[in-house]
Amino acid sequence: MLGALLINLDRDPERHSHMAAEFERIGLPYTRIPAVLGLGMPGWVKPYFLDASGNIASGLKAGEVGCYASHLVVAKHLIDSGRAYALICEDDLTLPDDLVPLLESALGRLPAGWDILRLSNPPKAAYSVIADLPAGRDLVLYSRVPNNTGCHLLSRSGAEKLLAPGVRSLQIDEHLRRPWRLEMETYGIAPAPVISNIFDSTIDAISDRGLGLESWVAKTRRRDLGSPADWLRQIIWQVGHLGVPGVLSAFVRTHLASLGKRRGQGKTAKVDPLLRMKA
Numbered sequence: 001m002l003g004a005l006l007i008n009l010d011r012d013p014e015r016h017s018h019m020a021a022e023f024e025r026i027g028l029p030y031t032r033i034p035a036v037l038g039l040g041m042p043g044w045v046k047p048y049f050l051d052a053s054g055n056i057a058s059g060l061k062a063g064e065v066g067c068y069a070s071h072l073v074v075a076k077h078l079i080d081s082g083r084a085y086a087l088i089c090e091d092d093l094t095l096p097d098d099l100v101p102l103l104e105s106a107l108g109r110l111p112a113g114w115d116i117l118r119l120s121n122p123p124k125a126a127y128s129v130i131a132d133l134p135a136g137r138d139l140v141l142y143s144r145v146p147n148n149t150g151c152h153l154l155s156r157s158g159a160e161k162l163l164a165p166g167v168r169s170l171q172i173d174e175h176l177r178r179p180w181r182l183e184m185e186t187y188g189i190a191p192a193p194v195i196s197n198i199f200d201s202t203i204d205a206i207s208d209r210g211l212g213l214e215s216w217v218a219k220t221r222r223r224d225l226g227s228p229a230d231w232l233r234q235i236i237w238q239v240g241h242l243g244v245p246g247v248l249s250a251f252v253r254t255h256l257a258s259l260g261k262r263r264g265q266g267k268t269a270k271v272d273p274l275l276r277m278k279a
Contacts (some may be wrong), residue, residue, distance in 0.1 A: 002103060004030035004087040005077060007070045009037055015091035015199065022095045028087070033077055036069040038062040044076075045069045048168050058169035068172040071149065075159035085155045093120065093151055094195040102134060102193060103153060109139050110187060115158030116176070118188040120150035120196040126250035126257075127190060128242055128277045138276070140190045141241055143250035145177040150196025158184060178230070180237040191271045249277055 004023060008016045016032060023030045036042075039050070039062055049065045051057040056065060071088070078086045087103070096102070106117060109131040125144035133139055149172050154162075161182045168175065179186040238247045257274040 002028065002085075002087065002100060002107075003083070004028055004089050005074050006030050006032045006089050006091060007035045007074055008032055008091040009035040011037070012091060019089065019091050019093065022093065026095055026097060026099050028095075028100055030089070031077075033070070033074050036066040036073060038066045041066070041069040042073065045072055048072060048166070057167050060169065060171065064171045065168075067149075068168055068175075071172050072163060075154065075162045078154060078159045079156060079163075083156065085153055088149075088152050088154050090150045090196065092197055092199040094198055095151075096193045098135060099193060102137065102189070105133050106131075106139055106153075106189060109133070111185075113157070113185055114187055115155050115161060115185040116187070117153040118145070118148075118186065118192075119152055120192055120194040121146035121148045121188055122192045123188070123190050123271065123275055124254075126253040126275045126277055127188070128246060128250075130187075133189065136191075137193065138190050140188050142186065142188055143238060143242060143247065143254070145179060145186055146188075147173050147177055148196055149173045149176060151194040178234070180233045181230075190276075246277065253277065 006016070006019055006023075008019065019030070036045070039054075039056070041049070046054075049056060049058070049060065049069065056062070060068070074088055078088075085107075103117075110117065111130070123140070123142060123146050125142065125146070127138075127140040127142045129138040130141055131139040161184055164182060170178075175181060176184065176186075235247075238250075242250060253274045257272040260272065260274065
């Protein structure tokens, strides 16, 4: 049975109330999972982020650690519950009325071995359509995974991959949009059915400002995200999923769509038709 796991800080009861109303409106049962505030994480999560002295072992900020740690807690809950999958929701969403039948339709069309189905990620790069879904939406394979962790369907195998050992050096959204790093079989729905970030962030509000870490954090991220090795892994991942013709077509379509927007075209379209590649 389809159900949701809601990430919500104890200090944000109004957000919980908002999401409870959203779930009730669309008839979706949910379980609230208390979010991690900063470094106040369970002991088993600490090796992902902290060194032996209890300090952050990477360039992440405390709020970013809490956000990522919250998703790890939810992934473990999914595994411990014995479910095959669950809808993972942050607490700042607007859900479409037809979300439940849409997900049921998508589950019947997802390829075997899928790990994550992204639902709140408006694509900015070309994508390949692998199946038609109700209400003019598509089940898609991205050429470049869009950002955002507001809402996604996570399988048990996806949760296990998310929990793979190792220090986390990227924000959760940046890590998940690089599926070659966790070997996540990643799909999405376009246009994105869920609207996210309707409130200002509170999980990310904790800052390291004043600690003299800002420039070091920025340099660490740029070095990690822009390395030649990671760029090569991205190309290998794209070719493996789209093939060489698909990668070339995606590159051309993405840049033509970007050019059109700069010229003031396509401002009212939910998804630029140029981005849609029919398999």
